[in-house]
Amino acid sequence: MSVAPLPAEHRVHGMGTALEAPVWPVITAAEAQDVLARFAQAGPFGGLNWHSPRPFSAAVLLDAGDETLFLKRHHRSVRTPAALAEEHAFMAHIGARGVVVPQVLRTPDGAGAIGHGEWTYELHRRAPGIDLYRERQSWTPFLAxxxxxxxxxxxxxxxxxxxxxxxxxxxxxxxxxxxxxxxxxxxxxxxxxxxxxxxxxxxxxxxxxxxxxxxxxxxxxxxxxxxxxxxxxxxxxxxxxxxxxxxxxxxxxxxxxxxxxxxxxxxxxxxxxxxxxxxxxxxxxxxxxxxxxxxxxxxxxxxxxxxxxxxxxxxxxxxxxxxxxxxxxxxxxxxxxxxxxxxxxxxxxxxxxxxxxxxxxxxxxxxxxxxxxxxxx
The missing domain is CATH 3.90.1200.10 (Aminoglycoside phosphotransferase (APH), C-terminal lobe)
Known part of the structure; x- marks a missing residue:
């Protein structure tokens, strides 16, 4: 596992309440731009605007043309493109039956995830709604x-x-x-x-x-x-x-x-x-x-x-x-x-x-x- 230099300000959720330095290197602008070019449905790269604090992968919101996309990167030992295809199939199924889920973008050959070196990437359109809890720990209560x-x-x-x-x-x-x-x-x-x-x-x-x-x-x-x-x-x-x-x-x-x-x-x-x-x-x-x-x-x-x-x-x-x-x-x-x-x-x-x-x-x-x-x- 290679570890790239990390911005000092980025922290992720740990097993307790404290934020910790991430295990997985953050997604860089150059990396995101390279991945985005593999997905024909995505617009031109316009910059990164948020790094996720979730600890088990690296993820960002990025600007692509006139929309915001969500790019997530997994280590291949955690998720392969085939493993992601299983959950994408479930998302597509329930999405066709009225549950609103993020739209998975596809490569020209129809793949919803790509492998590159030790990493696996998936790209989603941002789903509609307000992300009220995005900075909160996973195991924290509802606000109301x-x-x-x-x-x-x-x-x-x-x-x-x-x-x-x-x-x-x-x-x-x-x-x-x-x-x-x-x-x-x-x-x-x-x-x-x-x-x-x-x-x-x-x-x-x-x-x-x-x-x-x-x-x-x-x-x-x-x-x-x-x-x-x-x-x-x-x-x-x-x-x-x-x-x-x-x-x-x-x-x-x-x-x-x-x-x-x-x-x-x-x-x-x-x-x-x-x-x-x-x-x-x-x-x-x-x-x-x-x-x-x-x-x-x-x-x-x-x-x-x-x-x-x-x-x-x-x-x-x-x-x-x-x-x-x-x-x-x-x-x-x-x-x-x-x-x-x-x-x-x-x-x-x-x-x-x-x-x-x-x-x-x-x-x-x-x-x-x-x-x-x-x-x-």
Whole structure:
């Protein structure tokens, strides 16, 4: 991995609240101009106007003719053009059914992404709406309960649009929120298979007491969950539903949905539980984490304004919440241990994220949060 010089002023979101120097070099004007020339639908390069603070890739807004485009660059070990084609196909499908998503620009041969050296690039037209949350951390709450309600309603509309998308689940790409462990009759065996298929993750966990740690979480938080989940219809889902992945109308409604990098085949209740887990609990407060039950209820109420949810489905969401992050946390640990060779960040993904988030639901605050959601619903 080559690392170009970085502008001293550019910082990205870290695993906590502090901004950090980016791992991936920023996109330069010369680089953007060269990539833009590969996309026949793009106008002439006019300059860069914003660098994204998201940490897992490099991205910019740039001027091209009379429009603003979004250029995103991934390391090829994270996303290949073929891997991006999977999420672009999902975006095109739901976009044709009324969900507003960024338009993917194409090269003259029809490709929606290009590879160049160690990098993979994709280029989007900017979707309509106000980017209210673009500088905020991913795991921070909605600014208003009305936003949480509208986000829930928008998620339901996405699920309706996705019902007839029949692509299989994505492969073992880093940083994808798969759903194979928690629904399994034997989640420990499924975890073993998941880890064995990712050599860097297996090497990182070697010597750790990860088996008893995971077994404890499943025994305490997952009793009877697999049986409840197995009857649910599979569905391609967003899997990263938080405010900064949404654009907004001036009246507070959702105008567009962005960032389908974690999308794959899970189920609707997995997506709903993820939306609550990402936005209604103060994970970035290390001292005393709290849960905002009103935000969770607003998401569910918004969803139910479009699609019904039975009492049994609410109960499944409540029981899924403590474990819904498990596979993405493992994927993050794999990314840090394998792609970046960063043991410290891998430790944060394993201890603070995977174990710590699940354990929060074992304590009084987490139990009360779950109880209030179920009681209100």
């Amino acid at each position: 309960s009305s936003h949480a309600f509208e986000a829930g309603a928008a998620l339901a509309r996405l699920h309706i649009a996705a019902r007839d998308f029949t692509a299989p689940a994505r492969g073992g790409h880093p940083l994808v929120a798969s759903f194979t462990i928690v629904p399994a009759n034997d989640p420990m065996a499924a975890a073993e298979a998941y880890i064995a298929g990712r050599p860097a993750l297996a090497s990182y966990l070697n010597g750790k007491r990860w088996r008893p740690e995971l077994a404890r979480l499943f025994a305490t938080l997952g009793q009877g969950l697999a049986e409840r989940l197995q009857g649910l219809p599979a569905l391609w889902t967003h899997n990263d539903w938080h405010p900064s992945n949404l654009l907004w109308h001036p009246d507070g409604a959702v105008s567009a949905v962005m960032d389908f990098g974690l999308s794959t085949r899970t189920c609707a209740l997995h997506d709903l539980a993820t939306a609550i887990e990402r936005t209604a609990i103060s994970w970035l407060e290390p001292i005393e984490r709290t849960g905002d039950c009103s935000a969770a209820r607003a998401i569910l109420t918004g969803y139910r304004s479009v699609l019904p949810l039975s009492p049994e489905e609410i109960a499944i969401i409540v029981r899924l919440l403590p474990l819904v992050h498990i596979e993405f946390a493992l994927s993050e640990a794999d990314y840090f241990a394998g792609v970046l060779s960063d043991k410290m960040q891998a430790d944060l993904a394993w201890h603070d994220y995977l174990i710590g988030h699940a354990e929060w639901f074992m304590y009084l605050t987490g139990k009360e949060f779950l109880g209030q959601i179920e009681a209100a619903a």
